[in-house]
Amino acid sequence: MHDAGKVVAGIAVFAGLVTAPIWYQASVGGAVQPLDLSRDFPVVRPGAPGFEDLPADLALNPDGTPRECVEPTEFMRANHMAILDRWRDQVVREDVHDYRSTTGKTWPHLKLTGTCMKCHQKKAEFCDRCHDRAGEKPYCWDCHLDRVAGGR
Amino acid sequence: MKILVSLVLVVAAVFLALVLAGTGLRPLFGVALPYLAFATFLIGLAWRVVRWARSPVPFRIPTTCGQQKSLAFLPHSRLDNPFTGRQAFGRMVLEVLFFRSLFRNTTATLTRDGRLVYGSEKWLWAAGLAFHWSLLVIVLRHLRFFLEPVPGFVEVLQDVDGFFQVWVPVLYLTDLVIVAAMTFLFLRRVLLPQVRYISLANDYFPLFLLLGIALTGVLMRYFFKTDLAAVKDVALGLVTFRPTAPEAAGSLFYTHLFLVCVLLAYFPFSKLVHVAGVFLSPTRNLANNNRAERHVNPWNPEVKTHSYQEYEEEFHDLMKNAGYPLERE
Ligand code: HEM
Secondary structure, three states, X not given: OOOHHHHHHHHHHHHHHHOHXXXXXXXXXXXXXXXXXXXXXXXXXXXXXXXXXXXXXXXXXXXXXXXXXXOOHHHHHHHHHHHHHHXXXXXXXXXXXXXXXXXXXXXXXXXXXXXXXXXXOOOOXXXXXXXXXXXXXXXXXXXXXXXXXXXX | OHHXXXXXXXXXXXXXXXXXXXXXXXXXXHHHHHHHHHHHHHHHHHHHHHXXXXXXXXXXXXXXXXXXXXXXXXXXXXXXXXXXXHHHHHHHHHHHHHOHHHHOOEEEEEOOOOOEEEEXXXXXXXXXXXXXXXXXXXXXXXXXXXOOOOOHHHHHHHHHHOOOOOOOOOOOHHHHHHHHHXXXXXXXXXXXXXXXXXXXXXXXXXXXXXXXXXXXXXXXHXXXXXXXXXXXXXXXXXXXOOOOOOHHHOHHHHHHHHHHHHHHHHHHHOHHHHHHHHHHOHHHHOOOOOOOOOOOOOOOOOOOOOOHHHHHHHOHHHHHHHOOOOOOO
16 A cells, blocks of 8 residues: 555544544533433423412413323424424414314414413423434524413 | 436335335334444445555646746746645645636537637536535534534534524525535536436436435425434434434434435445545645656666666777767766
């Protein structure tokens, strides 16, 4: 092999670059644990401490039925941002405030802070954990409050 | 035909992955193939480079595009006709980062009255540069899946790329640019008869493959969304050697990943090795100093020589008697 020094150095630099995530994870990277989405995420459910303190006007179901999310969990994980985006357009441009879910149910009068964050109260513990991990920085919060009255 | 074969191959790969990722074969797509493809990519490329490096380059053969170093009053074109290693390095930097030699691309056309006219042709350069830079930015942005915590420069790249904040999730400009550039490069190949004539399946296949990768990525980001937390588990699992292949990541994701695996495995055996080849091009990476330094071919056989001095010495008396002028004396 000619110019062996330069060639080997070049291959080494290239190999180092393309395997960089391995070295990063082995050194500076944090301990990696898959997020247990079902367990770790604080959701204020009926009966849970703090639930009764929620302002009554935030109630999603006037008839007091147990709360459920507007969509199944799997669907929400992948599509929540698209739903919020569509709501925004519907409310602002078409004055439509109800949401018809993929399960066929209609949910009246949706709001980000007033509906979603009623259960998922703590942005830092709910939204941010996934977003930070995936490197997402949604600009929704540039304007929207990240807490509800009485929450947090 | 070459186009059709390439297209069919890529479409077949898409359907294969779409269907099989939903079955018990998912670990194949999420674990085994990524490792195999990556190893093929790395070892294959190293093998190609070593094989190239075994070919000797005894002489300086750079293509020169400007005034070589000469008398002091002639301005020396340092980057187009480098004389030192540093100047050659500068030339390489411009070549690798900005495709400088392609910028010089010309086109030959016949005018209506039959004259041959050469003109500047920058479209190939512009589309090529747009494609490659977008690819780099996209690959760097993808580090958000492979690194935990996500480093700051990746977030900066995302912010700049999504500067216009169109849609949720934000539209990345590089997504638009890469699809547009590849479409242009494909159309150029099929619409220009000369280019079409010299195009091979080895040209169409990587184009379709990369387009397939970009389009499945775009579909996944903007249209048929997937659970990115699960994707991050897959990516982090691969780099920490604790791989998983959760169903939640979705068939479209495994299809995207499979196409990337095909690309990686195909890479060392295709024209795509130009990524390494550009660094080993003796017409680019050498200094043009042939007139200042003697470069002796190292494997020249020992040649028996007989210099004039030796000749004159040997026949000194004979030459003197015959009345020839002699150098010595
Ligand atoms: C040559 C390599 C690759 C190319 C050219 C590529 C290209 C793309 C493109 C153009 C997008 C659209 C959105 C964006 O630009 O971020 C995308 C999205 C995506 N890619 Fe890739 N990709 C590559 C490798 C990978 C790999 C190895 C993974 C495995 C983790 C991956 C996972 C994803 C995911 C999950 C998305 C959706 C991102 C989102 O929803 O924001 N890609 N890809």
